[in-house]
Amino acid sequence: MVAQTEATEIDRAVKARLRQMWALGDYPAVAEEVIPDLGAVLVRAADVQAGDRVLDVAAGTGNAAIPAALAGATVVASDLTPELLTAGRALAVRRGAELEWQQADAEALPYGDGEFDRVLSCVGVMFAPRHRASADELVRVCRPGGTIGLLNWTPEGFIGQMFAVMKPYAPPPPPGAQPAPLWGREDHVRALLGDRVTDVVTRRETVVVDRFASPEAFRDYFKTCYGPTIAAYRGIAGDPDRVAALDDALAEQARRHLKAGAMRWEYLLLIARRCG
Template sequence: MTTTTTSPADADRALKAKHRALWALGDYPAVATEVIADLGPTLVTASAITPGDRVLDVAAGSGNAAIPAALAGAQVVASDLCPELLDVGRRAAGVAGATLEWREADAEALPFANGQFDAVLSCVGAMFAPHHRATADELVRVCRPGGTIGLISWTPAGFIGQMFATMKPYAPPPPPGAQPPPLWGDEAHVRALLGDRVTQFTAQRRMLRVTRFATPEAFRDFFKTAYGPTIATYAFNGDDPRRIADLDRDLADLARRHDLGGGAMDWEYLLVTARRVSAG
């Protein structure tokens, strides 16, 4: 009898392949353009991007922050693990008249030189890489001394953080060592990740007003067909109609609790900006 073991490198490749497939599910670009479109320009403005800046957007998806940065005159590289999202971004950039580079890349092992960029941004993207310390190390490494790191992440207590909490009982267990994405929306967690490698650290809790969904059920039905993590959670329960019905109910109830009237909701996020400390 022979046994096989999986090396850490093989396990990591398998995990990243799973993440790549997850974000190719559904229609995340529709989420980016129809629901959270304001976040990218907000991050670009908060990070004070100016013409000529060398900017890296990490886990850029279809370019929610990368395209506004390019339209502001920056020299932008949009990187993401999922090539399908990059393809959508290329087309969107062409329509918008934005010129930028699109690169397939892992947020935990970026293929860029130390200090290559004046600003390193991520808009609800890098937070989904499974290993937070490795991701933070890369964000800092590729930012030049004195450069800007700008992040927008969903908070644990906000709507999307609560959506993940709602889905957790229905979802498969996370891979060993993977950390919950909404931790990036906790100021203390981000401060600890970046540590003394940055200065001028600021963190603001803000609200995104979402008016895309007329009813709680409309939110649920949109996310169960467009948003990769939600699609994957439903698929995990695909042979159990009772659990599917319970998940349908719980997601609609979540949206109902956050309804401000007329279908409007406020989704909390954390906006972080910091400067990488100068050498010496």
């Protein structure tokens, strides 16, 4: 019982840390200004229809949830970070979308078995620390014959490589956590979902990002707006040499990818049908 209590307290601390990280900066701006159409790509690929019951897991500000609602689905947008849900509600009002917003942990979703026709996550569930637990929940809340649709950054793509650049400077991951970009590997996601799904379709695609005029502009924007980058810098704030080294590393990474004023960020799109 003591060990279980300690494990629960550690889990609460981990989730509190994640909530705080994603509340840093201005992720709503990142979602709206840098990758505004990415959620709609997932909604189309998952063939969301009017009348579908849809759950967007780790929805953030509703990058997928809002397009699903505008397609006529009955949508619940769930996320661990209440600040993102608040921003999502305001964005939904501006776009004329009606949906439900709920704070929820991707590793322990507060929904019934088979409650949703389509379960989606757009660069969201990948950041939950325990991949198996999250995958189990995605499958559990999807009805038999329903669709699971995932869009995640690949390890080899720009964002995956950015996390590799930041890793030596970032706070250590919590015990049992797996790297987020693994969700961008087809073999990893197939292993997580296992024989509980069928008709799996995957493809690697890129989103064109033309928001940044220079490598330094990208770096400074992410230092200001993107929670994981802000957290990395906060952890080394007392060491000017390490701050300068991370500055250089992020700018150099952007420089390698920035061509004719644009970057291409690779993601894995995976659509599967729950067995049963």
